[in-house]
Amino acid sequence: MDVVKAGFIPGNISHETVDENQNSTDDTWCHYDPYDWIFTVIPVYILIISVLGILLNVFVLVVFWLHKKACTVAEIYLSNLAAADLFLMSPFLILAVIAGTKYDLHNSKIMCKLIIFSVSMNVYCSIIILALVSIDRYLALVHPLTDGRTRTPFHAKVACVLVWGVCFLLNVPVLIYREVVHDPEGNFTTCDFNFPSPSMFLAFEAFSVFIFFIPAFIISFCTLKIVNALSGTLKKRLNAQKKEQKATTLVLVVLLAFLICWVPVYVVSILDLLSRVNVLNGCHLVNNLYICQHIFYSLAISNSVLNPILYVIVGKTFQTKVKELFMQPSTNLSRHL
Known part of the structure; x- marks a missing residue:
């Protein structure tokens, strides 16, 4: 059975090119001496980001869930975004320890699958939820006279449940085909895909890029229309929609932060995919991609930590909810005194 490995390996880089005509792989190992900061600075960074991410996203969820007022459509989407960030951060505490051991994945098959699964779930759920909230803001501001019955909290909750279900199904291959793979000489291990055929690997990689950029295109389209609406001919009409504008401002900032943080990752993924089909090649390129x-x-x-901070800084409605939530215990206490 042919084995296709995807990803990068500390110490050496596994770079197997795929020849579709021969349906085989050209196993080429590019030697690489990694910089020390990969195994010193990054583990500490991951640990700090994980702790902050867990605390801040739990705080966001507590504010949304415990506040006396029901969440709006935009807040339902943003709370699910916080849940996706929390889902990502949870196993990263263990990843920080693994990174400190130079990614020694011996006997870590479960963590191999879990970490990659959490990353992939976070990206898929986040980008699709952001596309949904972009569409919601687009309808609210650009087409405010459309049938509002489609923009209800109930429909938003149903949409989020469907998103989580679909994203889980899309990531089933991660749970099946991610394996702890040993290099030919047995000097190190890595967490790579172990597909039965090269074509399956290429199809999965291409589909992953597709899943990211289609929602990104929807987000970009809606954002341009929203920005044009906020600054153009609809300005007078929008003056009567201050609440919608506040929610939209927060959403736009969160969208921008997500794209800035994740687009470079997928650009590298595209370059890696091109190198595997021999459009781009060379160990120098593989080393740089590493x-x-x-x-x-x-x-x-870091986007998972940035989002809660943006809610506090930019989200005026969120700030009000935080104040009201923490004032509730003191108010109830004063009534009993």
Whole structure:
């Protein structure tokens, strides 16, 4: 059975090119001496991001869930985004320990699957939820006279349940085909895909890129229309929709932060995919992709910490909810005194 490995390996880089005509792989191992910061700075960084991400996203969920007022459609989407960030951060505490051991994945088959699954679930859920909230803001501001019955909290909750279900199904291959793979000489291990055929691997990689960029296109389209509406001919009409504008401002900032953090990761993924089909090749390129992957993934996971901070700084309605939530116990206490 042919084995296709995807990903980068500390110490050496596994780079197997795929020849579709021969339906085989050209196993080429590019030697690489990694920089020390990959195994010193990054583990500490991941640990800090994980702790902050868990605390801040739990705080966001507590505010949304315990506040006396029901969540709006936008807040339902943003709370699910916080849940996706929390889902991502949870196993990263263990990843920080693994990173400190130079990603020694011996006997770590479960963590191999779990960490990659959490990352993939976070990206898929986040980008699709952001596309949904972009469409909601687009309808609310650009087409406010459309039938509002489709923009209800109930429909938003149903949409989020469907998103989580679909994203889980899309990531089943991660649970099946991610394996702890040993290099030919047995010097190190890595967490790579182990597909039965090269074509399956290429199809999965291409589909992953497709899943990211289609919602990104929807987000970009809706964002341009929203920005045009906020600054153009609809300005007078929007003056009567201050609440919608506040929610939209927060959503736009969160969208921008997500795209800045995650687009570089998928650009590297596209370059890696091109190198595997021999459009681009060379160990120098693979080495650079290895470095870029560590840098860009570190930037990407910081998005899960950035979102709650943006809610507090930009989200005026969220700020009000926080104040009201923490005033509730003191108010109830004063009534009994």
